Amino acid sequence: MGLKKAILKLAAIGLGIGLMTSAALAANLRVLAWDGYADPDWVKDFTAATGIGVDVVFIGSDDEIWAKIKGSEGQDFDVFAVNTAQLQRYIKADLVSPIDISKLPNQKEVLPRFRDLSQVSGDTKDGKVYGIPFCFDSIGLIYDTDKVKPAPTSMSVLWDPAYKGKILAYDNGEHNFSFTALTLGYKDPFNLSAEQMAAVKAKLVDLKRNVLSFYTTADEAQQIYQNNDVALIWANYGQQQVKALQKIGAHVAYINPSEGALAWLDNWVISKGVRDNAAAEKWIDFMLTKKVSGQLSERTGFGNTVVESSSAGSNDKLVWLNNVEDPTKRSDLWNEIKATP
Amino acid sequence: MSLLVTALAFALPVIFVLVPLAIFLVYSFFSVDQGTIVYAPTLGNYARFFTDPIFLPVFWNTIVLCLSVAIICILLAYPTAYFLTTLKGRWRYALLMLLLVPLLMSYVIKIYAIRSILGLNGFLNKALVTLGILEQPSTLFVFNMNAILLTLTLLLIPFAILPIFLSLERIPQTLLRASDDLGASGLQTFLRITLPLSLPGVASAASFVFVLAIGDFLTPQMVGGISGFTFGRILYSQFGTAYNWPFGAALSVALAIVVILAILIGERFGRNRGTSA
Numbered sequence: 001m002g003l004k005k006a007i008l009k010l011a012a013i014g015l016g017i018g019l020m021t022s023a024a025l026a027a028n029l030r031v032l033a034w035d036g037y038a039d040p041d042w043v044k045d046f047t048a049a050t051g052i053g054v055d056v057v058f059i060g061s062d063d064e065i066w067a068k069i070k071g072s073e074g075q076d077f078d079v080f081a082v083n084t085a086q087l088q089r090y091i092k093a094d095l096v097s098p099i100d101i102s103k104l105p106n107q108k109e110v111l112p113r114f115r116d117l118s119q120v121s122g123d124t125k126d127g128k129v130y131g132i133p134f135c136f137d138s139i140g141l142i143y144d145t146d147k148v149k150p151a152p153t154s155m156s157v158l159w160d161p162a163y164k165g166k167i168l169a170y171d172n173g174e175h176n177f178s179f180t181a182l183t184l185g186y187k188d189p190f191n192l193s194a195e196q197m198a199a200v201k202a203k204l205v206d207l208k209r210n211v212l213s214f215y216t217t218a219d220e221a222q223q224i225y226q227n228n229d230v231a232l233i234w235a236n237y238g239q240q241q242v243k244a245l246q247k248i249g250a251h252v253a254y255i256n257p258s259e260g261a262l263a264w265l266d267n268w269v270i271s272k273g274v275r276d277n278a279a280a281e282k283w284i285d286f287m288l289t290k291k292v293s294g295q296l297s298e299r300t301g302f303g304n305t306v307v308e309s310s311s312a313g314s315n316d317k318l319v320w321l322n323n324v325e326d327p328t329k330r331s332d333l334w335n336e337i338k339a340t341p
Numbered sequence: 342m343s344l345l346v347t348a349l350a351f352a353l354p355v356i357f358v359l360v361p362l363a364i365f366l367v368y369s370f371f372s373v374d375q376g377t378i379v380y381a382p383t384l385g386n387y388a389r390f391f392t393d394p395i396f397l398p399v400f401w402n403t404i405v406l407c408l409s410v411a412i413i414c415i416l417l418a419y420p421t422a423y424f425l426t427t428l429k430g431r432w433r434y435a436l437l438m439l440l441l442v443p444l445l446m447s448y449v450i451k452i453y454a455i456r457s458i459l460g461l462n463g464f465l466n467k468a469l470v471t472l473g474i475l476e477q478p479s480t481l482f483v484f485n486m487n488a489i490l491l492t493l494t495l496l497l498i499p500f501a502i503l504p505i506f507l508s509l510e511r512i513p514q515t516l517l518r519a520s521d522d523l524g525a526s527g528l529q530t531f532l533r534i535t536l537p538l539s540l541p542g543v544a545s546a547a548s549f550v551f552v553l554a555i556g557d558f559l560t561p562q563m564v565g566g567i568s569g570f571t572f573g574r575i576l577y578s579q580f581g582t583a584y585n586w587p588f589g590a591a592l593s594v595a596l597a598i599v600v601i602l603a604i605l606i607g608e609r610f611g612r613n614r615g616t617s618a
Contacts, residue, residue: 165480171562213484213566220563223453227460228483328373328585335578338570339395 075273084122131267171214173334386591418501484566508542548607
């Protein structure tokens with residue numbers, strides 16, 4: 001594998017250049033986050049308040065975060081944002097440091113359901129806190145208010161023959177197994193027994209026969225909505241997707257199903273290679289202020305953990321996404337479902 | 342200097358074509374456990390391809406689908422190309438260029454556009470309803486196998502027109518005139534002179550279209566909906582969500598064999614007739 005060696009060498013050179021530039025800004029806090037999580041005005045305010053300079057690097061996918069953090073064994077960044085389903089993987093690989101909650105006064109002021117982090121699945125391990133939740137959204141159901149009456153309350157409406165051929169579902173085995181398990185009333189949708197798996201599979205074959213198509217991007221769903229008779233959309237992109245549809249004049253509304261809506265929850269975590277732990281804690285605490293969290297929701301449409309927002313209120317039952325028992329197995333079964341005539 | 346050029350001429354295809362193909366072949370004998378690739382040789386992937394009830398039927402259906410696309414493309418492209426050769430002077434090439442213009446457009450944008458046209462509120466349904474052919478819009482045209490067939494045909498037809506046009510154009514006019522002089526009717530000339538001499542072009546057009554259609558996963562993914570499930574989509578999922586590269590590689594090898602066969606058949610037909618003419 002000479003090619004592999006050459007690529008590694010190139011990567012090492014790249015890393016070297018990266019290290020040189022980061023050494024030049026040694027005093028700054030190094031933040032890795034999604035777009036919308038570290039806006040320039042917040043960074044400016046943070047520096048003004050604490051005297052700590054900040055360098056932000058934006059990422060575009062979960063895989064990219066993993067590649068950046070794992071590639072440098074956590075040495076390249078001090079603080080980064082990652083969702084609860086991913087976090088356990090970082091803990092296992094020893095890439096993140098436990099966080100001392102007592103250093104985060106604002107964490108005591110967050111919404112009640114985010115106060116006890118041992119109750120937030122995926123944020124703790126062996127009694128230690130590794131992630132501080134700050135931003136979330138649900139994966140709910142979009143319905144056309146002209147076509148679907150009365151308003152649905154459960155994902156089970158997707159199996160209603162009245163809407164046959166008017167449903168857009170999402171092309172992803174992992175999520176589809178999880179939400180169907182919730183619809184069937186299973187306790188842990190991320191760890192299904194062989195028996196439950198078979199039941200979910202049968203149910204998904206029924207779903208397949210009721211839907212118009214499976215989409216992958218929000219944009220695609222929107223285009224299909226415009227050119228076809230669509231009544232229900234399984235909304236992988238949540239609020240973002242609703243906003244985009246409403247912008248083009250669609251009469252749509254959004255619900256979080258009563259059996260529980262799958263939801264992602266992003267956390268601030270401190271990397272293993274953190275240079276100044278106190279600065280990292282100050283950053284996280286700053287992000288948990290009412291002002292920043294409120295603005296985060298205003299600007300992105302996502303929910304935050306500090307002030308109540310329109311997205312997914314406290315009455316909605318949210319089920320935080322978690323690692324599934326066997327992603328490959330779910331994907332294989334999903335193919336079988338799609339191949340079933 | 343010329344030695345360097347020769348070396349490069351050999352090295353480039355080896356590095357960019359043969360080596361990746363060889364890596365693919367090697368990977369198809371590995372396996373995956375808990376999301377990591379196990380580098381121990383196994384025939385498991387191939388055994389699974391032949392024994393699992395889902396892969397062979399989808400594989401076969403996909404081949405039939407792509408053969409149909411090739412046949413429809415030929416049936417539409419042949420008269421078009423024939424018509425082009427009857428045109429005189431610059432009209433012939435101006436029209437040919439126009440037919441090839443769609444190739445300049447992005448593939449994805451074309452699929453998006455075609456999907457809008459085929460949709461329930463799309464142009465096709467509106468036109469059919471306005472003309473009174475349909476009473477109400479039909480879902481027959483989108484998110485099923487028909488949609489894939491239609492879309493692939495539309496996308497690939499330029500690849501059929503060009504080789505057929507070239508083979509028709511190469512037929513010496515003297516042969517046609519001789520046939521006419523000897524008292525053959527127009528139909529007789531076409532069946533006994535033009536058609537046989539243009540078959541090499543038809544063969545390469547068919548293999549072009551078939552190979553391009555069978556390698557496509559995007560079109561089925563975007564217009565195939567729930568019933569239009571093709572081999573390309575299974576393959577694609579192995580590299581994306583399933584994260585099972587070795588199995589994906591094995592499926593690719595199966596596909597590659599079919600593609601190579603199609604190219605060989607096209608080549609053989611093309612050359613035989615071509616040289617004997």
